[in-house]
Amino acid sequence: MGTREKIIVARKTIGERLAQLEAQRKTLQLRLGKQERAIDTRRKVLIGALVLHRLEHDRDVQFAGGIAEWLRRELPKFLTRDGDKQLFIDLLATQPPGGFIVHHEVDRGSGLVSSKAP
Template identity: 40%
Template structure:
């Protein structure tokens, strides 16, 4: 065993363990935020389906296409936007 740097291995091991712990906590937070977004989305979809919030359908049909930036997302939501616009006519 070397006289110099004998504790370096232990210190590096502690750093690695702390980094793992940080990553686990980040994953937990990411999962929590994703679940919140899903629940909020489900809440809004229900409000849209029931037409329970005056102006929500019109606002969604008008603003959602502006919010979406990727073509694949626009294509995915196209039927919903058309349906909302049709319901308002």
């Protein structure tokens, strides 16, 4: 086989090159989607961390109480799965004066979350 024949065999058709580029595009789109979901999840976690931090440490009782009241009113409408509701049992319960329940324990067998005062 001569040099000219090797070049012809190695060259891809336009259709093959387009198919390869389409596969690369799909791979990059999947990677971009994964990256965007990770950013979205991180934003949600940070917002949640801020809200919980304000509930637990804010000296402005009126502000923290307002957040807690809003959560008790809105969370039951938002949470649909029993497991999710269990995660927020401490926020959904009526709070004792002067504090919020923040200690959670997970039963490894059932996966249920229980909360109690620290």
